[in-house]
Amino acid sequence: MRHFFIFSCLISLLSAYFHGSGHNSVRGGSCADFLHKNHMTSCCLGRNDECYMIHFDTRCYCDQFCGKNSTSDCCPDVIREHNVNKCPAKAGICQRNGMVYQNNQRFMDNCNHCRCKNGVVKCKNRPCLINPDLLSEINGSNYGWTAANYSFFWSKTLEFAYLHYLGVTLPSYRQKPLSSDFSGHVQSSYDFRKEPYFQGKYPNGIKSQGMCAASWAFSMMDMVTDRASKYSRKPMDRSPSVEQLIACSSINKKRNKCSSLSVDQGWLSAQNMTGIADTECYGNRDVQSGFLFTCKMKSSTCPGPANSTKKFYVSKAYPVWPQSKSIMKEILMNGPVQMVFKIYDDFFMYKSGVYSPSRRAQSFIRNQYHGVKVLGWGSENGMDYWLAANSWGPDWGENGYFRIKRDVCSTEIGKHVYGAWVYIK
Numbered sequence: 198m199r200h201f202f203i204f205s206c207l208i209s210l211l212s213a214y215f216h217g218s219g220h221n222s223v224r225g226g227s228c229a230d231f232l233h234k235n236h237m238t239s240c241c242l243g244r245n246d247e248c249y250m251i252h253f254d255t256r257c258y259c260d261q262f263c264g265k266n267s268t269s270d271c272c273p274d275v276i277r278e279h280n281v282n283k284c285p286a287k288a289g290i291c292q293r294n295g296m297v298y299q300n301n302q303r304f305m306d307n308c309n310h311c312r313c314k315n316g317v318v319k320c321k322n323r324p325c326l327i328n329p330d331l332l333s334e335i336n337g338s339n340y341g342w343t344a345a346n347y348s349f350f351w352s353k354t355l356e357f358a359y360l361h362y363l364g365v366t367l368p369s370y371r372q373k374p375l376s377s378d379f380s381g382h383v384q385s386s387y388d389f390r391k392e393p394y395f396q397g398k399y400p401n402g403i404k405s406q407g408m409c410a411a412s413w414a415f416s417m418m419d420m421v422t423d424r425a426s427k428y429s430r431k432p433m434d435r436s437p438s439v440e441q442l443i444a445c446s447s448i449n450k451k452r453n454k455c456s457s458l459s460v461d462q463g464w465l466s467a468q469n470m471t472g473i474a475d476t477e478c479y480g481n482r483d484v485q486s487g488f489l490f491t492c493k494m495k496s497s498t499c500p501g502p503a504n505s506t507k508k509f510y511v512s513k514a515y516p517v518w519p520q521s522k523s524i525m526k527e528i529l530m531n532g533p534v535q536m537v538f539k540i541y542d543d544f545f546m547y548k549s550g551v552y553s554p555s556r557r558a559q560s561f562i563r564n565q566y567h568g569v570k571v572l573g574w575g576s577e578n579g580m581d582y583w584l585a586a587n588s589w590g591p592d593w594g595e596n597g598y599f600r601i602k603r604d605v606c607s608t609e610i611g612k613h614v615y616g617a618w619v620y621i622k
């Protein structure tokens with residue numbers, strides 16, 4: 198169906214544009230403008246609803262029927278199709294991005310509220326999470342990675358993203374790394390998912406933290422799952438509950454909602470609990486909304502003193518020596534690690550490739566960190582990278598994973614790396 202608004206073309210004016218014949222030739226002023234803008238030389242075929250120019254407050258179609266036997270451009274097409282012959286211009290309407298808005302109409306432009314007021318659009322000017330300019334700059338440049346417009350991030354502000362999708366701070370004190378500088382030989386690439394004992398399957402799927410700003414907990418539990426797999430030499434069919442970790446530890450002072458915690462406090466929380474049950478017992482559903490929740494088991498049959506079902510136990514965590522080879526050795530020996538790095542605005546739009554901040558990338562809130570699990574490394578087009586699992590669901594990045602350039606100062610990648618001993622009992 199064609200939608201159009203009250204027609205306002207001035208036939209006498211437009212007919213002055215007449216030239217040429219045949220329905221595919223470029224006719225008339227507004228039609229010619231449309232074709233020019235879209236790098237086209239002839240009108241669209243058929244009744245193509247996408248093929249129009251905004252002319253005052255109406256759409257002038259520029260398909261093969263436009264001005265077919267009239268002496269002007271596309272507008273007579275609308276007249277003939279819709280049996281209208283007059284189109285008084287309406288006062289106060291606005292146009293923006295090909296849309297027409299009535300006077301006083303409110304609408305959203307990406308993350309900003311807008312209003313049409315007497316023909317003028319007024320919008321708030323908050324920085325948006327999906328920045329179309331930055332997006333096309335990244336895709337059009339040679340950064341080694343591409344960006345995408347994620348529908349679940351569209352219309353969100355950058356501030357919202359920093360407040361709800363991250364959630365970890367650096368340790369409150371300096372702890373001496375357990376490992377030391379390692380300079381021996383390490384293989385050039387590795388992917389924990391390809392370990393033979395996984396037999397090609399990787400049930401420890403990508404987590405979705407939703408609006409739960411607690412990446413400290415998600416990255417920890419991801420790491421704990423993998424290390425439990427490595428320890429038992431078989432894939433885990435369950436992972437420890439993030440909800441229980443957040444809500445039930447006496448160390449976490451803000452345990453009734455998702456909030457940022459320092460790495461050391463996070464690990465202390467896990468250590469302080471007498472085992473962490475799996476997500477069957479304390480599902481993640483409530484956690485994702487980021488709202489209040491309580492330390493409550495889903496069912497009475499869940500692990501407890503009377504139940505022999507296994508729970509995950511975590512030792513004191515240790516920082517890994519902040520140098521690539523030492524981190525690799527740690528991953529090979531003990532399994533994936535937790536890595537905390539600095540966030541730039543463009544990271545949210547990462548789709549594929551090897552990430553490093555683009556030239557224009559800034560940080561809406563400075564010195565914000567994100568916790569992820571690092572499970573491998575490699576090189577692509579001369580760029581060394583870490584392979585990491587994020588917690589923004591499987592639709593983000595490379596099926597929930599991403600690769601980030603190693604040894605980049607601005608992101609502090611490889612500087613804040615943590616391991617812990619894990620066992621199931």
Ligand SMILES: *[C@@H]1O[C@H](CO)[C@@H](O)[C@H](O)[C@H]1NC(C)=O
Pocket residue numbers: 266267
């Ligand atoms: C368009 O052409 C048809 C048939 O050729 C004719 O009957 C009609 O009057 C024409 N309309 C205009 C607006 O010229």
Ligand SMILES: *[C@@H]1O[C@H](CO)[C@@H](O)[C@H](O)[C@H]1NC(C)=O
Pocket residue numbers: 332333336343344345346548549
């Ligand atoms: C950028 O490139 C990626 C990968 O090719 C693609 O998925 C995405 O849609 C592109 N985005 C834009 C705005 O071109």
Ligand SMILES: *[C@@H]1O[C@H](CO)[C@@H](O)[C@H](O)[C@H]1NC(C)=O
Pocket residue numbers: 329346347348351
């Ligand atoms: C991004 O995606 C949203 C929803 O999926 C869409 O409405 C919007 O037009 C897209 N923006 C750009 C710049 O591609």
Ligand SMILES: *[C@@H]1O[C@H](CO)[C@@H](O)[C@H](O)[C@H]1NC(C)=O
Pocket residue numbers: 447448468469470
């Ligand atoms: C756990 O935390 C509580 C309260 O801070 C403390 O009394 C207790 O000793 C801790 N337990 C362990 C095992 O760290």
Ligand SMILES: *[C@@H]1O[C@H](CO)[C@@H](O)[C@H](O)[C@H]1NC(C)=O
Pocket residue numbers: 497498499500503504505506
């Ligand atoms: C222990 O928990 C498992 C899984 O929730 C359940 O199947 C089993 O019946 C429980 N056992 C006891 C003794 O409660």
